[in-house]
Amino acid sequence: MNTAAAIQSDPCKIEVKSLQYFYGKEQALFDVSMSIPDKQVTAIIGPSGCGKSTLIKAINRIGEISSDIRIKGDVLIDDASVYGKSVNLVELRRRVGMVFQKPNPFPKSILENVLFGPKLHGVSDRGRLEEIAENSLKKAALWNEVKDKLSKSAMELSGGQQQRLCIARALAVDPEVLLMDEPCSALDPIGTAKIEETIESLQSQYCIVIVTHNMQQAARVSRSTAFFMKGKIIEYDETEKIFTTPAEKLTEDYITGRFG
Ligand SMILES: Nc1ncnc2c1ncn2[C@@H]1O[C@H](COP(=O)(O)OP(=O)(O)OP(=O)(O)O)[C@@H](O)[C@H]1O
Ligand SMILES: [Mg+2]
Known part of the structure; x- marks a missing residue:
């Protein structure tokens, strides 16, 4: 695996350590290690089923809600394990917000x-609540x-507006990390562009991890990119390097559309 010195020297927020x-x-991730820097955007790319969603679900332990899962290795945020015995899951998920593929507002007012959350x-x-709502x-x-x-139903908003509402909902509890799992896949190009602008404006304040199938999107929004295949990290480097001069043949084949 190739990890640029530049990525390692940025302040690290999330440390994934030999994660299985x-x-x-069924094993979905094999010995994945990666340092995810703070206050910038990291993209996760790779073919369907390679473990992208699993990786980000391992960070806020959301996968445990519905599935029988087991892990080996560790995930640290600010040097503390999210799998520690004393970890409070409600607090962990406050610190680590998540936005899903399909906008999922509650059937309530905006x-x-x-x-x-607040x-x-x-x-x-x-x-204080009014202030939080406006700021978020x-x-x-x-x-x-x-x-x-504001008192209208969230269901009356467009898909793109609903997705930005879900981002606002995640931001309202003052998180440190924002995980986004293909946040634009249900949106049209205008809705997508608005989300990308929003990500751009948030990146200096949060550690953002975005899973995307859209290579141009990864290239546009992220500073670093990790390419996964079959549950393994193949290459992790600065986005520009991944998309111009990848070190691995598999990465090159994927980004040039030879498979996936
Ligand atoms: N809840 C689950 N129970 C059992 N197996 C699962 C579950 N979720 C995912 N898997 C399996 O784990 C592997 C990785 O799935 P994951 O959803 O992380 O892939 P992905 O890279 O996000 O794919 P996609 O691009 O299609 O969203 C796949 O083999 C998948 O079938
Ligand atoms: Mg997925």
Whole structure:
């Protein structure tokens, strides 16, 4: 595996250490190690089934909700294991927000969607809640479109607006990491461009990990890119290098569209 010195020298937020991930008897990740830097965007690419979603689900332990999973190795955030005995999963998922492939707003008002997390975490002051809602919607580049209809149902928004609402909902609990699993795959080009602009504006404040099937998108939004195949990391380097002079033949074949 090739890991550029430049990536290692950036401040590391997430350290994936020899991670093996099993669904029942089936192994989905094999000895994956990667340092994910803070305050920039890291892209995960690779063919369907290679373990991209599994990797990001291992970071906030969301996979454990529905599946019988087992892991070996570790994932550290700020040098502390997310698999430690004392880890509080509600707090972990506050720190590590997630945005999914299909926008999944709650069938509630726009405002209730954004404030769901803060209320769950005990914020009750009305002024503070209003401030959180406005800030989060502004960060997700949705405020101007919804500020006059906050009490309307989130289901009345377009797909792209719903996805930005889901980003606002994740940001409302003040996370440190934002995981995005193909956040644009259900959107049209305009909706996609808006999400990419939003990611760009957020990158200096968060550690962002984005899974994407869209190679141009990885090239546009990320600073580093990891290429996965069959549960293994094949190459991890600066995005520019991956897309211009990859070290591995498999990476080259994938990015030039020879398979996948
Ligand atoms: N809940 C689950 N139970 C059992 N096996 C699973 C589960 N989720 C994923 N897998 C298996 O783990 C492997 C990796 O799946 P994963 O969803 O991480 O791939 P992916 O790279 O995200 O694919 P895609 O691009 O299609 O989303 C696949 O073989 C898949 O069948
Ligand atoms: Mg996936």
